[in-house]
Amino acid sequence: MQRQIPLFLTSLVGLTMLLYYFIPHPLIATPGHFFEDSVIIVVAFAIVLGSANVLKINGEAVLRRGKDWPYKAILLLSMFLMIGIGLTDGPARYLTPESRFNWMYDTFYASMQSSMFALLAFFIASAAFRAFRIRNVDAALLAVAAVVVMLGRVPIGNLLSSGLPQSIQFPEMANWLMEIPQNAAKRGILVGAALGVMSTGLRIILGVEGSFMRGGEGR
Amino acid sequence: MIAFLAKLREMDRRWIFLLVWILVMIPLIFPLRLPLAVSPPVKQYYDEIETLQEGDIVLLSADFDPASAPELVPMLNASLTQLARRKVKIVADCLWPGGPPLLEEGLRVVLEEEFGYVYGEDFVNLGFKEGREAVMLSMGNSIPGTFPVDFRGRNVADMPLMRRAQNLTSVTLLVNISAGYPGTKEWVQQASSRFNLRIISGCTAVSAPEYYAYLQAEQLFGLLGGMAGAAEYENLVGISGPATKGMDAQSSVHIFIILCIAMGNLTFWAARRQEQR
Numbered sequence: 001m002q003r004q005i006p007l008f009l010t011s012l013v014g015l016t017m018l019l020y021y022f023i024p025h026p027l028i029a030t031p032g033h034f035f036e037d038s039v040i041i042v043v044a045f046a047i048v049l050g051s052a053n054v055l056k057i058n059g060e061a062v063l064r065r066g067k068d069w070p071y072k073a074i075l076l077l078s079m080f081l082m083i084g085i086g087l088t089d090g091p092a093r094y095l096t097p098e099s100r101f102n103w104m105y106d107t108f109y110a111s112m113q114s115s116m117f118a119l120l121a122f123f124i125a126s127a128a129f130r131a132f133r134i135r136n137v138d139a140a141l142l143a144v145a146a147v148v149v150m151l152g153r154v155p156i157g158n159l160l161s162s163g164l165p166q167s168i169q170f171p172e173m174a175n176w177l178m179e180i181p182q183n184a185a186k187r188g189i190l191v192g193a194a195l196g197v198m199s200t201g202l203r204i205i206l207g208v209e210g211s212f213m214r215g216g217e218g219r
Numbered sequence: 220m221i222a223f224l225a226k227l228r229e230m231d232r233r234w235i236f237l238l239v240w241i242l243v244m245i246p247l248i249f250p251l252r253l254p255l256a257v258s259p260p261v262k263q264y265y266d267e268i269e270t271l272q273e274g275d276i277v278l279l280s281a282d283f284d285p286a287s288a289p290e291l292v293p294m295l296n297a298s299l300t301q302l303a304r305r306k307v308k309i310v311a312d313c314l315w316p317g318g319p320p321l322l323e324e325g326l327r328v329v330l331e332e333e334f335g336y337v338y339g340e341d342f343v344n345l346g347f348k349e350g351r352e353a354v355m356l357s358m359g360n361s362i363p364g365t366f367p368v369d370f371r372g373r374n375v376a377d378m379p380l381m382r383r384a385q386n387l388t389s390v391t392l393l394v395n396i397s398a399g400y401p402g403t404k405e406w407v408q409q410a411s412s413r414f415n416l417r418i419i420s421g422c423t424a425v426s427a428p429e430y431y432a433y434l435q436a437e438q439l440f441g442l443l444g445g446m447a448g449a450a451e452y453e454n455l456v457g458i459s460g461p462a463t464k465g466m467d468a469q470s471s472v473h474i475f476i477i478l479c480i481a482m483g484n485l486t487f488w489a490a491r492r493q494e495q496r
Contacts, residue, residue, distance in 0.1 A: 021413065036357045040350035040365075047349060092372055095320065095346075097327070105320050110285035113317070117286040121472060125239045126232045128479035133487055147477050153424075153447045155253030156470035171256040183431045190432055 007207045014205040054079065078108075145181075149174045224489035227482070235479070242475050246467035253467060260434055261451040264419050264441025265301070267392065273306040275391040276384050278358075280406065281325075283398035284317030287423050293449040293462035294421035295325045295396050301456050302394070303334040310384050312345040312366065314354060314401045319347045319370055338371070339378040346370030351401040355409040359387040387414040397422045403430055407438045421448065 013035055020032030058072040066072075086094045086101045094101040134140050151157030152174020161169040203209035271277065279298070283291045302309055311326060313319045326344055330336035345366040348354045357365040362384055363376040375381050383389060393416050397403040403420040410416045417440050420430055424445025433439040443452050446469060449462035 033357075033360055036353050036360070039353035040348070040357065043349045043351070043353070095323070095370060097324075102320060109317065110288065110321075113285040114288055118289070121243070122236045122239050125472070125476050125479055126235045128476045129235055129483040130232070132480050132483055134484050143480060147480070150473040150477060153445075154470040154473050155255050155466050156474060158256045159253055171258065175258055178428065178431055179435070182428055183435060186428055187432045190429075 003210065003213070006213055007210060010212075011205050011207055014201065018205070051079070082109075145177055149177055152177075221489045221492050224486045225493045228486040228490050238475065239472060242471040243468045246471050247464065250464060251467045251470075253470060255451055255454050255463070255466065257451045257455060258448070260431075260442035260444070261448050261455065263434075264421070264443055265452060265455045267417070267419050267441045268298070268301050268305060268394075271302070271305045271307050271391060275305075275307045276380075276389055277302055277307050277309050277392050277394055278384075278387070278390045279309055279311040279322075279394045279396070280314065281311060281318055281322040281396045282314045282402040283321070283396060283423075284315045285321065287398040288321060289461070289465070290423050290446045290449060291396050291398060291421065292321060292325065293446070293453060293460045294443050295322070296329055297449065297453050297456045297458060297460060297462075298394055298396070298421065299325055299329040300333075300458060303330055303336065307391075308380050308384070309336075309342040310345065310362065310380065310390070311342065312358075313347045314351060315398065316347055316349070319344070323370055339373070340380055343375070343378055343380055343384075344370040345375065352405050352409050355401075355406060359410060359414045361386055362389075387416055390414075390416060392416075393418045395420045395422075397426065399423070399426055402426070403433070403439070407433050411438045421452075424448075 016028065016031050017035060019028045023029075055076065058076050061067070062069050062073045062076065082101070082104060085104055089099045089101045093099050096102065132143065134143050148170060151160065152170040152172075157170035157174075161171075166172060200209065204212065279295075279302075281291075281295055299309070309326075309330065311322055313322050323344055326342060330342050331338070336342050345362070346369055348366060350357070354365060363381050366375050369375050369378075387393075387410055393406060393410065395403050395406050395418060397406075397420055403418070403422055403426070406416075406418055406420075411418055418438070419441035420439055421443035422430060422445075424447070427442065427444030427448070430439060430442055430444075434442050443449055446462050446465050449460075450466045453460045453463045
C-alpha cells in the first residue's frame with residue numbers, strides 16, 4: 001500500500017491535468033483548477049522548507065566550525081537581517097521605495113547579484129585565451145561561427161563590414177547563422193527533449209516509473 | 220618570437236582581467252556612438268507593439284532578478300515607453316522572487332512619472348507569486364483569483380482595470396522580459412496556443428538562441444536578445460538608454476575576446492613547436 005497509494009494519486013493527478021489541457025468541461029476543469037491551486041500552495045510551503053534547510057545545514061557547519069564556516073555565518077546573518085528588517089518595516093511599508101528593506105535590496109542584493117553576473121565577462125575573456133583550442137575542423141567551424149556572431153551582434157562589426165555586399169556583412173551573416181544552422185540544431189535538441197519528457201510523463205501516469213518516490217535514498 | 224609567444228601562455232590571467240576592465244571603462248567614459256543595425260526579430264518586436272490599439276490590455280511579465288538587470292532593465296523601460304505611447308492598459312507581474320522591486324521602479328518612473336498613468340485604472344503591479352507554470356495556468360483561469368492582493372498591498376478585484384482583465388483571454392499581448400526559468404519558454408508552452416495568446420519576448424543573450432525556434436514557428440512574434448537587442452530596440456523607440464550606451468563597451472570587449480582566441484591558439488602552437496625542438 002505504501003507504494004500503490006502514491007502511484008495511484010500520481011496517475012490520477014497526471015491524467016486529470018492531461019485531460020484538462022484538452023477538455024474544458026467542468027467535470028475535468030474543476031479538479032484541474034483545484035490541482036493548479038494546490039501546486040501553488042505546496043510550492044509556497046517548499047520556500048519555508050528551503051529556508052529551514054538553509055538554516056539547518058549552515059547552522060550546523062557554523063556550530064562545528066566546519067569548512068568555510070565564516071561565509072556560512074555571514075549567509076545566516078544576512079538572511080535574518082533581511083527578515084528582521086522586513087518584519088520591522090511592516091507588511092504595508094516594506095516594499096515601498098523609501099523603506100529600509102528596499103534600501104537593503106538596492107544597496108546590497110541588487111549590486112552584489114549584478115557584480116556576480118558581470119564577472120562572467122572577465123572569465124569568458126580568460127577562457128577564450130586559455131581554453132578555446134582550434135585542434136580540428138569542427139573546432140575551426142565553431143570558432144568562425146563564434147567570431148561572425150560576436151561581430152555581427154555589435155556596432156563595430158556593422159562598421160567593419162559596411163563596405164561589403166549586403167549578404168556578406170557581419171550582421172546579415174550572424175542573422176543567417178542564428179536563424180538557419182543554429183535553429184536547426186536547437187530544434188532537434190528541443191524535439192528530442194520533448195519526446196523524452198512525454199515518454200517519462202506517460203510512464204509515470206501509467207505507474208511504470210516509480211523511481212521518483214525513492215527520495216534519493218536509492219531503495 | 221616563438222619563445223616569446225610560448226612564454227605569453229604563462230601570463231597571469233589578472234592581466235586579461237585588467238585589459239577587459241580598461242576596454243569596458245574607456246568607451247563608457249568616451250562613447251564612440253557607433254551606428255547600430257536593427258535585426259529582424261527586434262523589428263518584429265517593435266511592430267507587434269505598434270499594432271496595439273488604445274485601451275488594449277497587455278500583460279507584462281518581468282521574469283528576472285538583479286543579476287540580469289543590465290541586459291533586461293533597458294528592455295523593460297523601453298517596452299514600457301512604447302506601450303505607454305500606444306496608450307494601452309498594463310497588467311504587470313513577476314515570477315522571479317528577486318524581481319518585483321525592479322519592475323515596480325520601472326512602472327513608477329516610466330508610467331507614473333513620465334506618462335501620468337493612474338494606478339489601478341491604467342496599470343497594475345500584481346507582484347510576485349511562487350508556482351511557476353502553475354501560476355501561468357491559474358492566470359488563464361482567473362488573474363484576480365491568482366493574485367488576490369497586488370504588490371502595493373491592495374485588493375486586486377476592486378481595481379477598475381482588473382474588472383476587464385479577468386484572465387489571459389482578456390489579454391491582447393503578453394510582453395515577457397525573461398532571464399530563464401520560468402520565463403519565455405514556459406509562457407509559450409503553457410499559454411500560447413491554450414489561451415490563444417500572442418507573445419513577444421525580451422531575454423538575456425544566453426537564452427536567445429533557444430527562442431529562435433519559437434520565433435520561426437510563430438509562437439513568438441518578436442524577440443530582443445541581450446543588450447544588443449535592447450540597444451537596437453531603444454534605437455527604434457527613439458530613446459538613448461543604458462543599452463545604447465553599453466554597446467561601445469560590448470564592441471570593444473567582443474573584439475578583445477576574438478583577439479584572445481587568436482592569441483591563445485598562437486601561443487598554444489608556439490609552445491608545441493618549442494616542445495618538439
